[in-house]
Amino acid sequence: MDTLTFGLTLLVVGMGGTLVALATLALLMELLKKIFPHHNSEAK
Amino acid sequence: MFEAIMNGLSGLGAGVAHLQGSNLVMIAVGGVLLYLAIKKDVEPLLLVPIGFGAILVNIPLANLMGEGGFLRTIYNMGIANELFPLLIFIGIGAMTDFGPLLENPKIFLLGAAGQFGIFLTIGLALLFGFDKLDAVTIGVIGACDGPTAIFVASRYAPHLLAAVSVAAYSYMSLVPIIQPPIMRLLTTEKERAINMTERAKKTAPVSKNARIIFPIMVTIFGGLVAPQGLPLIATIMLGNLMRECGVVSRLTKATENEIANVVTLFLGISIGATMDGVAFLTTQTLMILMFGFVAICLDTVCGVLFGKLMCFLTGGRINPLIGAAGISAYPMAARVVQKEGLKHNPSNYLLMHAVGANTGGQIGSVMAAAIMLSVLKGMGIIP
Numbered sequence: 303m304d305t306l307t308f309g310l311t312l313l314v315v316g317m318g319g320t321l322v323a324l325a326t327l328a329l330l331m332e333l334l335k336k337i338f339p340h341h342n343s344e345a346k
Numbered sequence: 347m348f349e350a351i352m353n354g355l356s357g358l359g360a361g362v363a364h365l366q367g368s369n370l371v372m373i374a375v376g377g378v379l380l381y382l383a384i385k386k387d388v389e390p391l392l393l394v395p396i397g398f399g400a401i402l403v404n405i406p407l408a409n410l411m412g413e414g415g416f417l418r419t420i421y422n423m424g425i426a427n428e429l430f431p432l433l434i435f436i437g438i439g440a441m442t443d444f445g446p447l448l449e450n451p452k453i454f455l456l457g458a459a460g461q462f463g464i465f466l467t468i469g470l471a472l473l474f475g476f477d478k479l480d481a482v483t484i485g486v487i488g489a490c491d492g493p494t495a496i497f498v499a500s501r502y503a504p505h506l507l508a509a510v511s512v513a514a515y516s517y518m519s520l521v522p523i524i525q526p527p528i529m530r531l532l533t534t535e536k537e538r539a540i541n542m543t544e545r546a547k548k549t550a551p552v553s554k555n556a557r558i559i560f561p562i563m564v565t566i567f568g569g570l571v572a573p574q575g576l577p578l579i580a581t582i583m584l585g586n587l588m589r590e591c592g593v594v595s596r597l598t599k600a601t602e603n604e605i606a607n608v609v610t611l612f613l614g615i616s617i618g619a620t621m622d623g624v625a626f627l628t629t630q631t632l633m634i635l636m637f638g639f640v641a642i643c644l645d646t647v648c649g650v651l652f653g654k655l656m657c658f659l660t661g662g663r664i665n666p667l668i669g670a671a672g673i674s675a676y677p678m679a680a681r682v683v684q685k686e687g688l689k690h691n692p693s694n695y696l697l698m699h700a701v702g703a704n705t706g707g708q709i710g711s712v713m714a715a716a717i718m719l720s721v722l723k724g725m726g727i728i729p
Binding site: 303305308309310311312313315316317319320321323324325326327328329330331332334335336338339340341 | 461568714721724
């Protein structure tokens with residue numbers, strides 16, 4: 303694989319992959335907060 | 347008899363006779379690192395053992411990094427097999443409160459943008475003629491995360507380990523100097539003054555169950571998406587699970603204190619031991635230091651620009667300065683954002699949001715490295 307293809311692939315898949323992965327985690331976290339909401343008793 | 351005495355005396359002076367100019371320079375570099383650590387309080391926990399290790403390895407004929415030498419033994423014990431950075435990660439996970447991030451999960455995106463410098467720097471290093479794996483290792487300095495940089499370097503480019511480690515830790519400590527000019531350059535006075543104090547009061551707290559499930563969820567998700575980087579993700583999340591579950595406080599305390607301290611000592615002295623003058627004093631090292639600086643600048647640029655995008659999309663409710671905290675340098679980057687925010691609006695407390703972005707950056711850096719390794723595996727670059 304030539305250097306240009308390698309660099310561009312890593313740039314696109316790497317940056318895109320990181321963004322999509324963390325966006326998915328953010329969505330999963332929102333879901334988790336809905337499934338396990340915080341109760342006032344926990345604060346006490 | 348006289349000849350025997352002369353031979354004995356020549357043995358005493360052999361070290362001096364074998365001392366090369368490069369050894370002297372590196373002994374001086376070790377001295378500078380010790381000075382920075384002891385007098386200027388720059389990352390002392392790491393720079394003291396690194397500086398001392400650099401001095402030790404440049405004393406000729408002691409052969410401390412030769413087969414059987416004590417520095418080589420420590421190196422083989424935890425750097426050559428990537429164990430030390432992973433043990434450090436357990437401690438980092440145990441010390442990190444992901445609460446501010448979990449309260450506002452959208453901030454995760456800033457943690458991703460703060461890693462873009464890694465990939466841009468890899469492209470630059472390739473343009474400058476570096477080998478593919480060397481370029482990847484140099485780019486990882488942009489993770490602003492010492493253990494990740496050491497993990498990748500020791501596995502794929504051990505000959506760059508010393509330069510990459512020194513660059514990673516040096517620039518992490520220079521974040522308060524590197525970031526503010528970039529933040530001011532890319533934002534307007536009005537943007538910097540956006541008040542997020544009220545927004546902080548509105549965020550709902552996270553339940554204990556959600557906090558416990560979070561590290562397990564990240565580990566499974568990260569492992570499935572990027573199995574090559576699972577050790578990085580799993581260790582930081584194991585530490586965090588131990589912290590949040592609250593039933594293994596002895597283990598949590600051990601990982602954040604005793605284990606982290608012992609491993610930091612071994613890690614530091616092993617890195618110092620790789621700073622042999624002949625191998626370290628090259629133009630390649632200077633270029634790596636330069637690329638490391640560029641990587642952290644690019645991380646900051648991408649983070650702030652992404653913060654501006656989020657500011658625009660939310661109708662001006664997000665202060666773009668918090669984007670700068672999307673890098674993994676925790677908690678320095680968050681403190682820098684808080685300080686800059688206060689300069690432009692004395693009633694604006696950005697710290698909680700910045701800490702959220704900063705912890706997002708910690709997960710982002712390991713996730714970015716994990717994804718990169720899996721992409722490399724997919725392309726057949728690594729086995």
